[in-house]
Amino acid sequence: MEYVPGIPILKPSLDADNRPFWEAVRRHEFVLQKCGSCDRYFQPPRPMCPECRSMDTMEWVPSAGRGQVYSFVNFTTDRMAYPAMKIPYSVVLVELEEGVRMISNMLDLEPDDVQIGMPVEVAFDDLDEDLTLFKFKKLEG
Amino acid sequence: MPQGIRDRAAVAGVGCTPFGERWDDNAPNLLADACFEAFDDAGIQPGDVDAIWVGSLYPFTGLSGGIAVDALKLFGKPATHVENFCASGLDAFRNACYAVAAGICDVALACGVEKILDQGSAGLPTDILGAHPVMGSVSAPAVFALAATRAMEAWGWTREDLAAVAVKNHDNGSDHPKAHFRRQVSVDQVLGAPCIAYPLGRLDACGVSDGAAAVVVTRPEIARDLAHKDDFCWVKSVQLSVHTGWPVYKSDFDYLGFPATRQAARQAYEEAGLTDHRDQIGLAEVHDCFTITELLNIGDLDLCDQADAAAFVREGLANVDGETPVNASGGLKSFGHPIGATGCRMIYEVTRQLQERADGRQVKDASFGLAHNLGGQGSAVAVAILGANDTGPTV
Incomplete structure (x- = not known):
């Protein structure tokens, strides 16, 4: 997927909960939030475990960023798509091995080739000096 | 065990504006047109209304019940703005039914309005969503x-299966004088x-429309003295279920239907006392904001088995002359979808079908009709079941 030059890309809105995630992405590291009390993973980031309700037990742990496509949408018509992105592109809902789901785009794959259940791995896309986004790549083999 | 609402409220009158591109009318005009049609239908005066619930979604807040009070010049009446995503209209109806069933109001008005086309967007306005292409909201x-x-x-459903929903609903809507498309x-x-x-x-997406609809709710014993004394409809059940607004991050959400619909439907069938709902529901107006949504709704409402919904439509069982007519009005797809009005428009259609005076295509021999109004990402769902006049308790 490619971006259209000259159209600003909306940047992640950082807050106290998600800042560690985006700072890790900037370093090309993928981290997930996990509750140290009940060992469950969560997404999106939050200050309290929604399962066991522990406070101050949420920690950031490294993840391989591997999983599979749970569902997807392809954008093939301009005017219907996000203007900063060249059509066609895919939006994928990925279920990671840790059990949490993330939304992003596929890198280096035609939308017609995206399939539910396809194994994928996280990849990092440096867009400018202060913006890196995480994407997914098809995992071969 | 709650007593439930069955047969404790009645639909005494209904009104609905034509849906569509209503550049020549503003929201108060549309709302007044729908409400006065409902007052005339019920045979009441505006001042007979004890309380008002009005559904409207955009611009989300800053509206208040004043949108109805100003439009109807009913200053001083208790009026409440209801917002529950696209289910706002049927939730307004639910509130009105509760007030009547509780004995607090003799006559309650449920209404809804949306004036959306002049906001200038293609599809729904998304300015409040603040969508980020990667980590943001998901469009409808x-x-x-x-x-x-x-x-x-x-x-194994196909795009042709989805298209069959659009073909059916446009065919139905082509005969309805108030439909948008x-x-x-x-x-x-x-x-x-x-x-x-x-x-x-x-053409898998419903219309974005302007319009308004209104329902006069009263106690059955009062309905017996009003214009539809012989054919008013009974409120058999009205249920609301609200699940997460962010299913995209919920790891047990399978997207093969919506839990809020399943829960609201299960409770509505029980409250209505329907023991064999597949046989007893004589028509259903369901929230077909997209063709896929209608198929998922048909399964979630248990009108057939979930995986069979595509065949159910493809084989004509959801047609006006089918086993369970679904969206005889044309649905959101063809009739249009002025967000806050849609739930009340469904009650308008179901009521007139059960009274055998449908404006468009009339279904045959329906005793019970269902309205299903879904909001957000399947997040907020209201289901109401009405019964024809002869389904009520005999006195």
Whole structure:
């Protein structure tokens, strides 16, 4: 997927909960939030475990960023798509091995080739000096 | 065990404006047109209304019950603005039914209005969503496209199966004088329309419309003295279920239907005392914001088994002369979808069908009719069941 030059890309809105995630992405590291009390993973980031309700037990742990496509949408018509992105592109809902789901785009794959259940791995896309986004790549083999 | 609402409220009158591009009217005019039609239908005066619930979504807040009080010049009446995503209209009806069943109001008005086209967007305005392309909200077409790709994978449904819903609903709506898009479409036209979010094309999406609808709710013993004394409809059940607004991050959400619909429907069948709802429901107005949504709704409402919904429509069982007519009005797809008005428009249609005075295509021999209004990403769902006059308790 490619971006259209000259159209600003909306940047992640950082807050106290998600800042560690985006700072890790900037370093090309993928981290997930996990509750140290009940060992469950969560997404999106939050200050309290929604399962066991522990406070101050949420920690950031490294993840391989591997999983599979749970569902997807392809954008093939301009005017219907996000203007900063060249059509066609895919939006994928990925279920990671840790059990949490993330939304992003596929890198280096035609939308017609995206399939539910396809194994994928996280990849990092440096867009400018202060913006890196995480994407997914098809995992071969 | 709560007593439930069955037979404790009645629909005494209904009104609905034509839906569509209403550049010549503002929201108060549309609302007044729908409400005065409902007052005339019920045979009451505006001042007979004890309380008002008005559904409207945009611009989300800063509206208050004043939108109805100002439009109807009913200053001083208790009026409440209801907002529950696209289910705002049927939730307004639910509140009105509760007030009547509780004995607090003799006559309650449920109404809804949306004036959306002059906000200048294609599709729904999304300014409040603050969508980020990667970590943000999901647009309405995109979230239902996520469901469509899942259903196609799980059950082998095809884009042709989705198109069959559009063909049926446009065919029904082509005969309804108040529908927005009064024309038939073919499978080829649906498949050939521009793709807005694969696998959903423009003709898989419902209309974005202006319009208003209104329902006069009263106690059955009062309805017996009003204009429809011999054919008012009984409120058999009205249920609301609200689940997460962010299913996209919920790891046990399978997108093969919506839990809020299943829960609201299960409770509505129980409250209505329907023991064999597949046989007893004589028509259903369901929330077909996208073609895929209607198929998922049919399964979630248990009108057939979940995986069989595509065949149910394809084989004509959801047609006006089928086993369970679904969206005889044309549905959101063809009739249009002025967000806050849609739930009340469904009650308008179901009531007139049960009274055998449908404006468009009349279904045959229906005793019970169901309205299903879904909001957000399947997040807020209201289900109401009405009974024809002869389904009520004999006195």
